[in-house]
Amino acid sequence: MSLSWLSGCYIFAMGILLKDATIVTINPGNEVLENGDLLIEGDRIAKILARGSGLESENHEIVDCRGKIVIPGLVSAHTHLTGMIQRGLWDETSFESWSRRSTATEKHFNPTPEDIYLIHRAACVELIRHGVTAVLNMFTLPVRSLNHVESACRAFVAAGMKGILALSFRDQSPDNAGVVPEDATPESWMSFAREAAALVRQFEPRVSFMLAPSAPQRCSDRLLRSCRELAQELNVGIHTHLAETKRHAEIAKELYGEPIVNHLEKIGFLDSNLSVAHAIWLDDTEIDILNEHQVKVAHNPSSNMKLGSGVARIKKMLTKGLTVGLGADSVNAGTVYSVFEQMKLAVLLPRTVWGSEDWVLPAEAFIMGTRGGAQALLLDGLIGSIEEGKKADLVILDPSVSILPTNHITEELALCENGSSVESVFVDGKAVLLKKRITVMDEASVISEFAALKPRIARAEAAALRDPSG
Numbered sequence: 033m034s035l036s037w038l039s040g041c042y043i044f045a046m047g048i049l050l051k052d053a054t055i056v057t058i059n060p061g062n063e064v065l066e067n068g069d070l071l072i073e074g075d076r077i078a079k080i081l082a083r084g085s086g087l088e089s090e091n092h093e094i095v096d097c098r099g100k101i102v103i104p105g106l107v108s109a110h111t112h113l114t115g116m117i118q119r120g121l122w123d124e125t126s127f128e129s130w131s132r133r134s135t136a137t138e139k140h141f142n143p144t145p146e147d148i149y150l151i152h153r154a155a156c157v158e159l160i161r162h163g164v165t166a167v168l169n170m171f172t173l174p175v176r177s178l179n180h181v182e183s184a185c186r187a188f189v190a191a192g193m194k195g196i197l198a199l200s201f202r203d204q205s206p207d208n209a210g211v212v213p214e215d216a217t218p219e220s221w222m223s224f225a226r227e228a229a230a231l232v233r234q235f236e237p238r239v240s241f242m243l244a245p246s247a248p249q250r251c252s253d254r255l256l257r258s259c260r261e262l263a264q265e266l267n268v269g270i271h272t273h274l275a276e277t278k279r280h281a282e283i284a285k286e287l288y289g290e291p292i293v294n295h296l297e298k299i300g301f302l303d304s305n306l307s308v309a310h311a312i313w314l315d316d317t318e319i320d321i322l323n324e325h326q327v328k329v330a331h332n333p334s335s336n337m338k339l340g341s342g343v344a345r346i347k348k349m350l351t352k353g354l355t356v357g358l359g360a361d362s363v364n365a366g367t368v369y370s371v372f373e374q375m376k377l378a379v380l381l382p383r384t385v386w387g388s389e390d391w392v393l394p395a396e397a398f399i400m401g402t403r404g405g406a407q408a409l410l411l412d413g414l415i416g417s418i419e420e421g422k423k424a425d426l427v428i429l430d431p432s433v434s435i436l437p438t439n440h441i442t443e444e445l446a447l448c449e450n451g452s453s454v455e456s457v458f459v460d461g462k463a464v465l466l467k468k469r470i471t472v473m474d475e476a477s478v479i480s481e482f483a484a485l486k487p488r489i490a491r492a493e494a495a496a497l498r499d500p501s502g
């Protein structure tokens with residue numbers, strides 16, 4: 033029993049009843065329920081029933097969802113939220129120069145823990161307004177600092193969102209000269225990772241921890257093996273960039289004398305708790321090997337288009353049985369932190385280069401942005417679909433004209449929704465957005481403080497132009 037906070041009235045309510053909704057469940061049968069009732073009790077989905085369930089007589093807080101659509105909270109399976117400060121910068125003509133300048137800008141900006149707290153809350157505003165309730169944040173910083181890690185965790189808690197803090201590291205840079213930290217032995221990285229994991233654990237279950245080697249070719253085999261061992265010991269997942277550009281795949285072949293995935297299998301790095309971002313420049317055998325080890329893929333079409341990285345063979349992966357989620361990557365690699373946008377581009381992009389047998393269907397893209405992402409975050413027992421007993425991470429859409437008349441609702445959502453229909457967002461049964469108003473933060477002050485960073489960002493941009501090695 034809880035105080036009724038939706039209406040602001042001081043009455044006691046047993047639960048929250050979303051009444052008469054169209055419910056896009058993404059359950060194993062991908063059912064869409066017309067005029068369904070959904071009862072939230074505590075942080076869970078307690079019941080899903082057909083209209084006229086009679087649950088309204090049990091003193092529940094009632095949310096009238098006639099004409100509304102309820103979908104699972106969207107999941108972003110690969111992002112770098114600190115990239116928020118570099119939106120619009122570095123329209124370079126190669127991945128390498130983009131990467132060098134982006135890294136240098138972050139170094140010159142030199143974010144304080146307070147900056148990290150602000151930037152992450154601003155990113156969460158954007159994510160929530162696009163219906164995203166869980167995000168994997170590949171966390172890269174110019175300095176190793178537990179204070180910065182803590183600030184990112186505190187921001188997720190303040191925003192009421194589920195965050196995976198995936199701590200990024202490397203000890204070599206064959207593809208990015210000049211970005212190796214000074215003290216970069218595997219031992220020192222794993223020692224810091226262990227401390228960071230213990231810190232993040234204090235923010236569970238809202239925030240959880242993963243290890244994130246930047247990319248296999250940016251880590252010695254010794255570091256990758258240490259990472260695998262530590263993941264086992266801490267019982268956490270691993271996330272990494274894989275074969276993002278053609279050059280990355282070529283460098284890996286030069287380093288290992290064989291394709292990168294073959295090498296990763298040989299050193300025992302592949303496992304079902306690994307998710308890989310991009311996975312573009314892989315041959316058929318490599319895709320088969322990833323599938324054998326149940327590795328998950330995070331597809332980032334906007335980033336791959338913006339940086340000219342290539343087109344991942346997603347349909348082939350899906351056909352073979354691989355799990356694929358969607359990510360927006362950094363917004364200066366892509367555009368906005370929207371999973372809806374990734375769904376649309378995941379459908380459109382393959383059609384520009386391949387025959388129809390390799391086209392991704394809109395319904396497949398919607399599953400990637402929900403259940404697939406949850407699997408990549410290793411949270412599919414809790415989120416990613418609307419099923420009784422799962423966490424109440426839900427989005428209520430008040431359909432804008434762009435997704436009407438909802439002839440085939442999942443298809444229209446994947447292809448046409450831009451976030452403007454997002455009306456309310458629940459995480460663990462608590463509204464973080466209610467009738468278009470962010471309830472957990474002072475959105476206006478977050479936005480104005482974030483916008484005020486512009487002169488500092490401009491100075492960092494100028495410094496990166498003068499000194500691109502940072």
Ligand SMILES: [Zn+2]
Nearest residue numbers: 112309361362
């Ligand atoms: Zn990335």
